C-alpha cells in the first residue's frame with residue numbers, strides 16, 4: 604500500500620527533519636493543509652482556476668505515429684499545454700490559495716533553473732501577493748530569461764551567494780528567510796520534496812493529472828487503467844501526479860525515468876535511485892547522491908529540471924518497495940527522443956519530458972498495451988539547448 608503515514612513517512616522515507624526554529628512554520632502547515640484542501644471553498648477556487656487560468660483538463664492525446672513506431676497504443680498527457688508550459692503551475696496555484704487561507708501576505712520560493720520561480724511569480728501576480736525568489740548566483744547567470752520573466756511578473760529575485768551558488772544554497776537562503784518571517788510568509792516548495800507535509804501536499808495538487816487520465820482513458824478506451832504510465836523524475840512531482848490514483852492498482856505499471864546525464868557511471872549523472880543511498884536532504888529522509896561522509900554530490904543532467912541530487916520520498920519508497928520501475932536515460936538519448944517526437948507528432952517537448960519518451964526504447968511491453976506518457980512540459984524554454992546540441 605502506498606500511503607503517507609501521520610509522521611509523513613512512505614515506508615522508510617519521508618518525515619520532517621528540520622531545525623527547531625522551523626518547527627512552528629511546518630507545524631502550522633501540517634495541522635491545517637488537509638482541512639483547508641478538503642473544504643468546499645478551497646476546492647471551488649482551485650478547480651475554477653485550474654480550468655479557466657491553467658487550461659485544464661489538459662488533453663489526453665492518442666499519438667498515432669509514435670504508437671506505430673513503438674508498437675503499442677501510446678497516449679500523451681499534455682501537461683505541456685498548461686499555462687506557463689508545464690505541470691508546475693498546478694502546485695503553485697494550490698499552494699497560493701492555501702497561503703491566502705492561512706492569512707499569509709508574502710510568498711518565498713527557491714528555484715534552480717527558474718521554472719518553479721516563474722510558476723510561483725505567476726500565481727503571486729495573479730493573487731497580488733508579494734513574491735521573493737531565491738536563486739543561486741551561478742544559476743541566475745545561466746538562466747537569464749527566467750530571471751527576467753520573474754521580474755516582469757513583479758517578483759524580487761535574490762541571489763544566493765554562499766557555497767556552490769546553486770539550488771542547494773538558494774534553498775538554504777529561503778529557509779533562513781522563512782525562519783525569520785514565520786507569521787506572514789508561506790514558502791512554496793516546487794516538487795514532492797522537503798519536510799512533511801510538503802511531499803504529500805504537492806502530490807495531491809498534482810494528482811489532478813491522474814484524476815483526469817482515469818476518466819479520459821475511460822472515454823477513449825472504455826477503461827480507466829492503462830497498462831503502463833511513464834513519467835520523468837527530477838524531484839518527482841509530475842510523476843507523483845501521474846501515478847497518484849494508480850499507486851494502489853498493481854496491474855498498472857509505474858515507470859519513473861531519471862536523468863542518466865553523461866552516463867550513470869560517468870560521475871556526471873542525476874540517476875538518484877541507481878547511485879543514491881539513504882540520507883536526509885531538504886528536510887526529509889530519502890535517497891540521495893552523496894559521498895561516504897554524507898556530502899551531497901553535484902548532479903548533472905542536460906535538462907535543468909532533472910538536475911537534482913535527490914528524489915522525493917514517495918519515489919524512494921516506490922523504488923525500495925518494487926512498486927515502481929526505475930530507468931535512466933542519458934543526455935544524448937533524451938535529445939534524440941525530443942527530436943523524434945517533434946518529427947512524428949509536431950510536438951517539441953521539454954527535455955525533461957523527452958527522458959520519459961526515450962524510455963520507450965528500454966521498457967518491455969506488449970503490442971496490445973495501453974501506455975500513458977506524462978508530457979510534463981513544452982520545449983520552448985529549451986530551444987538554446989536544442990540548438991547547442993545541434994543533432995537534428
Ligand SMILES: *Cc1c(COP(=O)(O)O)cnc(C)c1O
Nearest residue numbers: 794837838839840841908955980
Ligand atoms: C521541473 C520540471 C520537471 C521535474 O520536476 P518534477 O518535480 O520531477 O516533476 C519535469 N519536467 C518539466 C517540464 C519541468 O519543468
